[in-house]
Amino acid sequence: xKKRKTIYIDLDGTAAEWRAAASPADLKKKGYFATLxxxxxxxxxxxxxxxxxxxAFILSAYIPGTYAFDEKHEWSNRYMPHFxxxxxxxVPCGINKAAFVMEALRRPLTKDxxxxxxxxxxxxxxxxxxxxxIKWLNGINGNNNTFRGIRIQDISRLQEILFTTT
Numbered sequence: 001x002k003k004r005k006t007i008y009i010d011l012d013g014t015a016a017e018w019r020a021a022a023s024p025a026d027l028k029k030k031g032y033f034a035t036l037x038x039x040x041x042x043x044x045x046x047x048x049x050x051x052x053x054x055x056a057f058i059l060s061a062y063i064p065g066t067y068a069f070d071e072k073h074e075w076s077n078r079y080m081p082h083f084x085x086x087x088x089x090x091v092p093c094g095i096n097k098a099a100f101v102m103e104a105l106r107r108p109l110t111k112d113x114x115x116x117x118x119x120x121x122x123x124x125x126x127x128x129x130x131x132x133x134i135k136w137l138n139g140i141n142g143n144n145n146t147f148r149g150i151r152i153q154d155i156s157r158l159q160e161i162l163f164t165t166t
Contacts, residue, residue: 008059013118033071049082098129120147
């Protein structure tokens with residue numbers, strides 16, 4: 001019997017659009033995160049949240065002291081309503097996502113802990129901690145080939161990778 005996977009989905013640039021022209025100051029403005037459009041990943045993630053073959057979480061970084069934390073929860077209520085508060089993990093910027101999750105789980109990551117993210121640093125750290133990392137190509141990222149693992153931009157291929165490989 002296959003072990004149930006735990007899948008972590010990033011928001012910015014993955015389930016929500018990434019605005020390439022955004023400056024660091026823009027990220028701190030009221031309304032920035034609230035106005036991001038959902039991508040096809042948001043709908044897929046909602047399906048994952050209802051899929052008994054896995055347990056799905058939102059795993060998103062936020063800048064402390066800004067509107068981002070509350071706006072990401074509001075955005076999730078609107079576009080990813082199948083994720084309850086227990087399945088939304090908000091990580092302060094600068095904190096390693098893998099370390100944050102391992103502390104929450106009180107165990108190391110395994111290959112059945114899957115991160116879908118657009119940011120190579122997060123993916124490299126996740127793999128180094130023992131998890132499975134999948135780079136979501138959003139049309140803006142992935143040009144420098146910093147992350148050498150699984151790189152994908154198609155939901156049907158992602159579903160195949162998640163549920164047909166061991």
